[in-house]
Every structure is written in C-alpha cells, then in structure tokens.
Amino acid sequence: MTSLPDQTEKKLGLVIDLDTCVGCHACVTACKGWNTENYGVALSDNDAYGSDPVGTFLNRVHAFEVQPSNGAAQTIHFPKSCLHCDDAPCVTVCPTGASYKRVEDGIVLVDEDACIGCGLCAWACPYGARELDQSAGVMKKCTLCVDRIYNENLPEEDRVPACVRTCPAGARHFGDFSDPESNVSRLTAERGGMDLMPEQGTRPVNKYLPPRVKDRLTADKSAPQLKPVADSPKGFLAWLDKTLEAL
C-alpha cells in the first residue's frame, strides 16, 4: 500500500553534521559499494570508462559556499541522501505500491519487483534522493542499509549504515528519533538540527546540524614586531664569525 502509515513504531534516520564533514566522499563510495553487492539490483554505471560516465548513487556530497554580508566566505560540504520523510510525497504518488514506508521503523523502501520504472516518485522528491537505475529500469534509493542494521551475521559495530560506519570524521550518526534519549535526538536538540526545504511540508526524519560559528581574529593585525636581540654575535658564534671572515 502506498498510503503512508499514520505513525511508525521507530523513526530510524541519520544526523549529518555539517560542521564536521570534510567532504572526502568516503560515504559515497561506501554506500555505492555496499548497495551494489547487497539489497536489490546493483547500482549501475554506464560508460564508466568512456568520455561521458554516468551512474546511480544513493548518496552524493555537494559543496556549497556561504558568503556572509561581511567577512570571509565559508565552504560547507553537504552530503545528501534520502531523508526518510514522515510525509514522504514519493510514496503516495507510486501507482504500483512498490514505494512504501515501513510501519516498524519508518524506513522508506522500494520493492523492486513491483517497480515499473515510471519515475514519478523521483519527480515528487524535492531532495533528489531517488535515481532510476539506467540498466535495471527500477528506482533506487537509500535503504538506510536495512540489510546491515538488523544483520546478526555482522559484528555489532557494523550494524549501522555503511556511510555512518565509514565516515572518518564522525559527521554521520544513525539512531532512532522516536526515542528522545537516543544519540540522534540529543544531538538534534543540542545543536539545533534542521530540516531541508521545510516549506515543502515533507517532515524529513534526517536532520542536519548547522556549522558552528567560526572563530574570528579580532586582534590588531599589525602586532608589534620584536626587535632583534643580537646585533653582533657573541661567544662561539663570534669566534666562528671571526674565523670565517679571516679565511
């Protein structure tokens, strides 16, 4: 059924820390690697070694420049993947029921065997989180690594999404937003976690932590220069100086 559940038991999702992300794209690579070998069809590349390579990714890292009215511009790396919205418009437009939001944990998934590849859900998503795989003709999107997080064959520390596990900067956090004491809920509350494009009314589950305000150097730039303390060398250096002069 592509009607949205009134409420989900858990609200699993990600917190992405824009202050910490260094834009290394490790999450992009880890995501592509895991999701090509696991849930659903592979994330294909077309013309991968040719002049016009194009491929399917579930996570992409943009970089934005923010120019304040005064002061220096700031570069902010900006990873973007499915936000697993509470009011996911991609789910209700689906004609086949392939797109659905899970009642148990709120993950938005695609049943690839039911997907006709019409692309309407990708049109309905404001965030560009869904990409139609050009080889398989089915819609691909972030599964929150549903095949990792419950996978008891994996060591416990690996039971998080591949992007979270791989992030070397600790900029990605995974947890349950329905629990106010969870890591993600506390981070969101403490750091003012925000929604992307809130005016679209999608009520995203994933939150973004805004970059912290950077330090500003307020000291006088022309700090007093130190006077030279040794105009003429003394001791060993004086002897060396004299000896070298004499040569």
Place this chain on the structure above:
Amino acid sequence: MHPAPSVIVFTVLSGLGFGFLAWLGIGQPAVTGWTAFFCFAIAYALAVGGLVASTFHLGNPQRALKAFSQWRSSWLSREAWLSVSALLVMGLYAFAAVFFDRLLVPLGVLGAVLSVATIYATSMIYAQLATVPRWNHWLTPLHMVTLALAGGAVLAAQSMAALVLLVVAGGVQLLYWVLGDRRFAERGHTTETATGLGDRGKVRLFEPPHTGTNYLLKEMVYVVGRKHAQKLRAIAFLLNCLLPIVIIALLPAGVFSAGLAVLAYLAGTFASRWLFFAEAEHVVGLYYSQR
C-alpha cells in the same frame, strides 16, 4: 523537466482522443453506422495510441498491470482505472451505435464523464507535484482539460462549441504561462531554504557532487532550449488557438475544414506541451544552483 517525446505524445494524443470521445458520448455529433465507425476509430486510435506511447518511458513496462493497484493514493493509478473504464464504456456505446444504430444515451453520458475524468486524472499527475511549482496549481488541470475538450470539439465538427472552447482554452493557456512564470519565486524555494544555511549568508554551489551528469540533472534540471520559449509560446498559441478559430469561422463546415483545424491544433498543442515540460522547473535544481 525533461520533455520526453513519449510523454508529450501521450498527453496530447490521448487528451484529444478522450476529448473527442466526450463529445461523441453526449451525442454531439449523434453518429451511427459507418460514420460512427470512422469517428470511434479515430477517437480510439488517438486515445489508445497515446496510452501505448506512455508505456515507452517505463523502465519495466511488463509490470504495467500493477499500476492499477494504488488508486486510493496515486493519481497515476486512478488515471489507469479511469482510462480503461472510459474506453470500455464508450466501446459498448460505440458497438450499439455502429452495429444497431442505437444511441444508448445514459451509457454515452457515463462514458463522456469518464473521458473527462481521465483527462483530469492525467493533469493531476503533474498538478499534484509540489516539487514543480509551475505545475502545482489548479490552472494545470484547467489548462489540460479545456485544451483537450476544445480539440475534441474541433474533431467533432461542433463549430459553435469549438469556437467558444478554443477561446476559453486559449485564454487559460495564456494565463497558465503568465502566472506560471512567477510561481517558483512566489513559493519561496531558494538554495538557502534547500540547504538550511540562509541564516548565515548567500549560498551558492561551490562544487557539484560529481564531474559528469546524472539522472537527476537529465530528468529534472532541463535548461536547454528555454531561450526560444517566448517564440514557441507565440507559435503554440497561433496554431492551437487562433488558426483553428479562423479556419472554423471562415471555411464552410465539413470534413476538410475540421481536418485542417485539427492539424493546426495538434501542431500547436505539441509545441505547447513541449513547453509545459521544458519550462517546468524542479526544486532539486536548487542543489545544483540551476533551474
């Protein structure tokens, strides 16, 4: 949005086909026998041809039957049901008209209602998308339904109705263009709201996430060819509104003038529908500093 030929052909042809079926359903013209056969053959060729074209853009068209399952929530699914119902009901009506010279009026009226509902459902597939502000408005269904009914009236050689509807559809089309130009700005979507970084300054894309292109940019950030938009609007309006009006008003009514007017209407409506897609800006473009 990418103006995919399959979707343009689908919306224009099936719109005209269902528009024509709506007129046939209410007995304008009240045709029977061989005349009815040819009328219904044209209407079905257009409506079914358009629907077949729409399957060409599917990644897995072999599963198309599954699209009937989600009519409670999905306009695309409702369109599937309505189009098939309209075609079945009008099929029975046509059968009686062609082979028994009988006009089953209640069946025809039901078929006409279903035909108009089909065009409406098609338009709502686009109008429901908050992500495309230009489409997300009541003018979108009005634009597509009036244009389809006007085309149907031209094809049905209902001179008076065609003239009135062409004027109405032309006016709605102009309104759709003029008001649509402002809507993206009116909705207030910017790169600042998209990134949530607007409180600290002006935001622009510094580096895209990839050096090449991707599905999102190809499908939803179509910026090529908009530079001729004003010229194309003039051509579209001239061909799908003014020229059919002149032909119907000046030439004697008949198959020839109706055919000529329909050809002009089709050419203009193809241009108009190309613009409908090419000019529609998706909010995802904001993440790429493009619209």
